[in-house]
Amino acid sequence: MTTTETVRPAGAVPIDATVVDWDAVRADFPLLGRTVRGGRPLVYLDSAATSQKPNVVLEAEVDFYEQRNAAVHRGAHQLAEEATEAFEEARESVAALVGADAGELVWTPGATAAINLVAYALSNATAGRGGAAAERFRLAPGDEIVVTEAEHHANLVPWQELCARTGAVLRWFGVDDEGRIDVSDPASVITDRTRVVAFGHVSNVTGAVAPVAEFVAAARRVGALTVLDACQSVPHLPVDLHALGVDFAAFSAHKMLGPTGVGVLYGRRELLEAMPPVTTGGSMVEVVTMDSTTYAPPPQRFEAGTQMVAQAVGMGVAARWLAELGMDAVAAHERALAAELVKIAEIPGVRVIGPADARDRLAVVSFVVDGVHAHDVSQVLDDQGIAVRVGHHCAQPLHRRFGVAATARASASVYTTVEEIAAFREALAGVRAFFGVED
Amino acid sequence: MSALEQMYQQVILDHAKHPHGRGLVEAGDPATGHRSGESHQVNPTCGDEITLRVDVRTDAEGTTVAGVSWEGQGCSISQASASVMTELVTGQDLAGIARLDAVFHDLMASRGKGLDDDEALDALGDASAFTGVSQYPARIKCALLGWAALKDSLARSGALAS
Known part of the structure; x- marks a missing residue:
């Protein structure tokens, strides 16, 4: 560049x-x-x-369509190779910006879709999908999912729906008069029944930065999964997902100088490997017979259908551009x-x-x-x-x-x-x- | 006059400050031909809401709206529009209200051009001042919130069926 x-x-x-x-x-x-x-x-x-969006992002999308447009991860012709390379390089660029490995990033249509992906994967595991590996994701009636009063609807409604499907109970942290999440007594909300703690890194209303370390420590004490809505932090702060220690994170390209229609779900590798698929179809399978199907390893397992390749390429360029600044x-x-x-x-x-x-x-x-x-x-x-x-x-x-x-x-x-x-x-x-x- | 001033005409600001019909009022006695309907409408984009109650009276002459009352919260456009509408439709028969509703919707769809039909515009009275709102697509819903509540409360009163 x-x-x-x-x-x-x-x-x-x-x-x-x-x-x-x-x-x-x-x-x-x-x-x-x-x-x-x-x-x-x-x-x-x-x-x-x-x-x-900066020119580099706009040009990257145009360049992809003018020079390299082809279906990715299929086809052996030169364009297919070049398109696949651009697609996977973009994944590496985004991963590098947020302190993750490329294999831990799943392309999604946006952050909302990424959070829903986790919620529905838990739902599918609860329904028995994913076999023994997915047992850790199964929810029972009375299990608890924890959010905060400050959440964007995208990090609230999917958990309400997951509770309704599984019998889990939604609990939440309140906020003080300045809009800061009150984590003075995390054990009062995060209990032995807590299975998921989902929270926003930065509030899209108050701009307040959440106490991530406190949430992660409290969740780990009880073995709960953490889900970080990083939409408002990744474009504005140095974010190192490995250092933060969260299990999942979601963010979208369009808030970080990239195109609309693409975002990312980050998941720790071992979790993505154990998680059952959500959207099924082409490109996410290994062997398909008329009776049954085996699934590709992550991240492809969660990327069914033709992907938003040009947008992903644009997101990769936006991530590199931010990293270079x-x-x-x-x-x-x-x-x-x-x-x-x-x-x-x-x-x-x-x-x-x-x-x-x-x-x-x-x-x-x-x-x-x-x-x-x-x-x-x-x-x-x-x-x-x-x-x-x-x-x-x-x-x-x-x-x-x-x-x-x-x-x-x-x-x-x-x-x-x-x-x-x-x-x-x-x-x-x-x-x-x-x-x-x-x- | 700037587009902004066309939207926030003095008559609109006055109605927003001192709205007519605010505060829910009990409808008249059914034994004397009254029936009532109530509607709660929300504008999900801004969270504005209105609860509107209509008092419809039927007698030998026909069916008219005897009173409109409402409460709610919202921007000056939605509050002023509900106020103007209350004045406009009180005492009118159902056919007259349907005509006013149609003309006001036409005005809101006019993209700031207003209506060619001067007679129709005259019938709208103070509501014709909302022409400026129609230049702003995001605000048209504000102006229509009260009208939507009126239409729904009339339907709920059962007056439209009879």
Whole structure:
């Protein structure tokens, strides 16, 4: 990739955010150059919903279709070889970014599909599939699955459904008034009956970073599986899944500068090997007769049907691009952006939902404006070209916890600038006046 | 006037601040020809909700809506629209309400262009101020939330069947 050469001097290893030319990084995102709402420059503060894509990712997809498009893992012609190589190289690139081995990554259509894959594999094991190896995944009525009140629906509803299918019971950790998960007494929630502990690494609402080590230690004490929703952490923090010690993790490409339609399930190798398949069909089998079928080893066992190859290739390029920027540099850059974002708490009438300071939180800030509904807030911001998310951000229980139906949310990524956040704060300060709301 | 000002016209902001029909009211006595229906509607994209109760009265002259009351939470567009609708449909017969509902839906589908039919637009009264909302596809649902609750509560009252 030649693009990254423009990002930092050849040979330099970025140790902090100042080493990277962030203006050059931003210039790599063509969409950020467009205008909206009658010629206003776009201020895109909705990266927690989906990130924009750098040229290298767009070009990688085009290049795949123009030069190497073929079905992977089948066919002996040259294109099939090249497509397979690109597909598997992408897996290696993503694995390298998150401290995993390539064989521990399963391509999925996204993080939601990845979490559902684990839930349905447990369900299938409970139904007796997978033989003796899968016995460790079987759930019995009264077994417990633990989540938190801060979860995105994608890491909550699949577990509710798994409980409904198996008779397991859902339990959860609450959050404090700053939106941080209360793990002061983990044994009160994680018990001898706990079989799964599923939690988000970083809240998509509050930006708070979860105490992963505490969760993993408590789960290990009782032999429970850990499932990490890493959607909001992998694009923004150095993440080493082996060092974190989680059993499973899920994240999607589109939030980490990659394409839509592709994501990853990470599973520790021995777990993936023991897990029964979920989606069945072509490409995931060994021997098929009219009576029975044996299954391929992981990760192919979980990749039935024609895969999203071009998107996977794009995700691999996004992962390499982030790795070359350096995730430490990215994290330092975005820490500064988070500090700029939380300054909105100083605006009269603006209340931040989540940690008020920049400690252990990322550049995702949800807020309410007294006397003005979130939808109306975002409409005024949008009129000035500023894109924020509104609603419950797929986390209704967390919003209920804070007594609000909807919040507005501003979130940053590598390409966000301090000037954009200043423009956002200025526009936000004018919202209450527009609606005639006084202190 | 900017697109934003077209959407948030003063009449809409006034209705949002001082909405008509807010606070559920008991329907009239069935012995005197009243029947009631209630509907709970949610906008799943933003979590806005409304519970609306309709009081329908049937007498020798026909069937009319004697009263509309509601409670809920939502953005200024959804609150103002429910308020304007309450004023508009109270006292109207069912055929008149069906016409207003159709015209308002047409207006919301107009992508900011409004309606050519001046007579229809006049019939909408304050509801014609919502033309600006139709420029914003994401907000049309907000304006229609109360209307959806009215239609459903009328159906639940049994008045549409008779």
